[in-house]
Amino acid sequence: MTLTTPLRVRALGLALVGLFLLPAPARADLHDYLKQPDASFAWKLKGTKDFPGGKAYNLELVSQTWHDITWKHDLLVFRPKESLPARTMLLMNTGDATNPRNQFLAMELARQCKGPVAILFGVPNQPLLGDRKEDGLIAETFVRALETKDETWPLLFPMVKSVLKAMDALQAFVKEEWKEEVKDFVVTGGSKRGWTAWLTGASGDPRVKAIAPMVIDTLNMKPQMEHQLRSFGRYSDMIHDYTERKLVPMPDTKEALRLWGIVDPYFYREKLTLPKLMILGNNDPYWTVDALNLYWDGLTGPKWVTYVPNAGHDLQEIKEDGKKDGTRVVGALSAFARHQMTDKPLPKVTWKHDDDGGKMRLTVEASPAPKGARLWTAQAPTRDFRKERWEERPATLKGGTVVGNVDPPAEGFRAFYAELDYEIDGVAYHLSTQLRVAGK
Numbered sequence: 151m152t153l154t155t156p157l158r159v160r161a162l163g164l165a166l167v168g169l170f171l172l173p174a175p176a177r178a179d180l181h182d183y184l185k186q187p188d189a190s191f192a193w194k195l196k197g198t199k200d201f202p203g204g205k206a207y208n209l210e211l212v213s214q215t216w217h218d219i220t221w222k223h224d225l226l227v228f229r230p231k232e233s234l235p236a237r238t239m240l241l242m243n244t245g246d247a248t249n250p251r252n253q254f255l256a257m258e259l260a261r262q263c264k265g266p267v268a269i270l271f272g273v274p275n276q277p278l279l280g281d282r283k284e285d286g287l288i289a290e291t292f293v294r295a296l297e298t299k300d301e302t303w304p305l306l307f308p309m310v311k312s313v314l315k316a317m318d319a320l321q322a323f324v325k326e327e328w329k330e331e332v333k334d335f336v337v338t339g340g341s342k343r344g345w346t347a348w349l350t351g352a353s354g355d356p357r358v359k360a361i362a363p364m365v366i367d368t369l370n371m372k373p374q375m376e377h378q379l380r381s382f383g384r385y386s387d388m389i390h391d392y393t394e395r396k397l398v399p400m401p402d403t404k405e406a407l408r409l410w411g412i413v414d415p416y417f418y419r420e421k422l423t424l425p426k427l428m429i430l431g432n433n434d435p436y437w438t439v440d441a442l443n444l445y446w447d448g449l450t451g452p453k454w455v456t457y458v459p460n461a462g463h464d465l466q467e468i469k470e471d472g473k474k475d476g477t478r479v480v481g482a483l484s485a486f487a488r489h490q491m492t493d494k495p496l497p498k499v500t501w502k503h504d505d506d507g508g509k510m511r512l513t514v515e516a517s518p519a520p521k522g523a524r525l526w527t528a529q530a531p532t533r534d535f536r537k538e539r540w541e542e543r544p545a546t547l548k549g550g551t552v553v554g555n556v557d558p559p560a561e562g563f564r565a566f567y568a569e570l571d572y573e574i575d576g577v578a579y580h581l582s583t584q585l586r587v588a589g590k
Contacts, residue, residue: 563589
């Protein structure tokens with residue numbers, strides 16, 4: 151029997167033509183995705199309003215169309231009366247536009263850094279895809295990416311694009327309304343919006359001058375999940391959306407490993423050479439207390455960290471009387487933005503953890519010298535420090551050298567780090583070292 155009859159040759163030819171006409175799986179890392187043209191971008195000024203010490207502008211933004219869904223955003227701009235030129239702007243991305251705390255935070259940041267601050271809402275647009283929100287929505291897009299092999303699905307990609315399109319709108323708005331030019335931005339956000347800030351920094355867009363990602367202490371994600379399992383004995387309940395969809399532990403397939411790679415900022419670390427300040431809570435229930443140690447050394451370029459003691463995912467420090475205090479996070483963001491707006495370099499801080507005479511020692515070299523310094527320590531029966539109380543201990547400050555000593559734990563585990571006090575143009579802030587966790 152032969153397959154070379156005219157009918158079978160014709161059928162085979164049509165099959166091959168059909169095969170080549172089928173759409174190929176859409177493979178696109180972050181940079182490929184951001185290059186895709188999109189004609190739906192638009193913005194308009196909806197109104198203005200005075201706030202104590204300045205003026206607020208309300209913009210409406212259409213950032214893109216993603217899988218036939220048009221993304222719309224509120225974009226608020228705050229400018230204090232005594233403001234620096236609009237050359238550099240702080241841009242925060244967040245979710246809920248109805249949360250008054252976000253607007254208050256943006257106003258306070260503008261007041262303290264004495265420069266323009268914008269806050270982009272609707273990152274991501276939600277609910278979507280069956281009334282899903284937040285991590286449940288992200289997990290759904292990851293599953294769709296794996297099932298379809300279409301790498302335009304991961305939600306972080308359009309989240310980044312919305313920030314970049316906000317920059318386009320802000321530049322046009324400032325040129326039209328203020329007759330000034332915005333050249334660059336300091337990008338910040340918390341949790342999955344901190345994840346977005348990291349990836350915006352990795353986008354390669356030259357307008358991103360610096361980033362300040364908050365409470366997204368999970369770069370280098372595969373080792374992070376393995377470390378979390380060892381530290382907690384189970385994955386954090388806070389990432390249940392990913393464990394329930396069997397995205398964590400990461401499936402041992404090339405597709406899943408690639409997916410987690412292209413959404414992991416650590417994957418793009420060679421491009422993350424810009425200044426970056428990580429703002430983290432010591433009691434964040436999402437992450438292990440020493441998660442930073444799994445990616446700090448791999449980050450290139452200027453980098454700093456601020457730990458907020460006795461603070462969870464909201465970065466509100468819980469004082470001994472139970473009251474919450476957001477001073478540290480506001481000071482850190484305001485000061486970092488002020489440094490970038492004025493081109494004044496942040497302090498250079500290096501450290502070394504070692505042992506000395508049976509004690510654990512931490513030595514910090516800082517230039518310029520800090521105004522003050524201390525250690526923060528916590529004790530836990532296991533490597534899980536999420537519910538432990540952090541206590542302040544003295545450190546020796548001499549010139550630009552800080553030295554602190556801590557006894558090793560007699561049982562269980564002990565964690566500690568140093569905190570240094572600084573100030574720029576009247577804004578107080580703190581810089582931290584990496585944590586050390588010791589015990590058996």
